[in-house]
């Protein structure tokens with residue numbers, strides 16, 4: 001029997017606000033444990049939450065980019081459960097009336113268009129963090145850092161529309177790119193600001209009813225997501241093929257062992273005893289506010305990619321690479337605006353610039369070579385002032401010394417010799433010094449041409465314009 005996998009993802013994304021969801025504490029990552037906390041976010045009796053307006057704006061921006069319907073009235077609820085990293089004993093989330101529903105994300109995977117529906121996008125607060133190691137008595141004790149408690153999150157829940165592990169990884173990757181592009185999330189999965197849980201089941205191909213699903217938690221890289229799903233799909237198929245059944249449960253990905261392991265039986269919604277949060281009124285956002293946020297949303301990656309192809313004339317491949325991030329796309333566009341031909345700009349950005357930035361671990365937004373200066377270098381190549389290979393050396397110096405291409409070329413006398421009398425003079429000297437080669441060429445042994453070009457270039461200390469040398473040498477030999 002042939003089986004197919006059915007996958008839905010739940011993605012938690014921390015919003016890039018300066019302060020927490022319901023108090024003024026900082027959301028900065030990496031502070032000393034329990035220094036960004038107050039009576040609200042550690043849940044002292046009587047402390048009252050106040051909603052962060054910027055967090056709501058960010059949630060709406062993300063929802064609109066995912067094509068969701070944003071609801072003018074949504075409600076916060078208490079999700080009750082007991083865990084050491086949750087000091088209040090409940091998490092403030094949204095349950096029956098989330099801020100947004102019914103979106104869709106389209107992306108291509110393996111060259112095919114995929115369309116995954118977004119069930120809902122809701123706001124909630126993050127929990128604290130249990131620290132299991134790093135302390136002298138960590139073998140006996142667990143510590144808790146509440147700095148993360150109360151940091152604003154959006155949870156994005158997809159419909160079970162995904163059918164393979166690579167598609168799921170691609171979906172997560174596209175979603176991350178969009179959230180980072182929008183400026184609502186930093187995309188940092190290592191620090192946990194973007195996390196993914198996957199619901200996966202299998203069923204005989206052609207069967208409409210869904211199989212029993214397992215939830216795999218905390219998949220914090222695209223690779224782990226893909227590997228965990230591949231493992232889990234195989235595990236479930238094997239189980240069913242042997243006549244067994246899948247148990248509804250929560251599982252964890254053990255990256256070292258390369259397998260998922262059972263963590264606990266899966267809670268049902270009623271286990272959380274959801275009820276409306278009595279300390280917060282319903283969230284009201286009017287149509288005008290939604291329209292304002294929509295108008296301020298930056299052009300999305302797919303639209304920009306199309307524009308790069310249609311108006312800049314870039315190949316789709318280049319446009320795809322240049323719209324991997326907003327800062328990269330902004331940089332490319334600025335180079336073109338400064339006068340560089342789009343394809344030359346793209347080649348430099350994806351080639352030399354990408355290489356040197358990666359080597360120095362520098363983000364393109366803080367590149368020491370500004371878009372205007374890169375355009376200046378490209379102009380020198382386009383005008384024939386320097387050759388393409390000389391330009392690479394100039395570029396290295398621009399990166400290291402913060403000077404313009406013009407200044408480096410002038411200071412180091414790098415400009416190509418393009419002057420006809422000057423090159424012709426060099427050619428005459430070379431031909432006079434190598435009468436045998438000249439005779440051979442004229443006798444039909446054209447392979448000596450390359451030898452003579454080499455001699456002329458050497459006589460010009462490598463600075464002659466090679467195209468001009470070729471042209472003038474040919475003319476001289478055939479005269």
Ligand SMILES: [Zn+2]
Nearest residue numbers: 023025038041
């Ligand atoms: Zn606080």
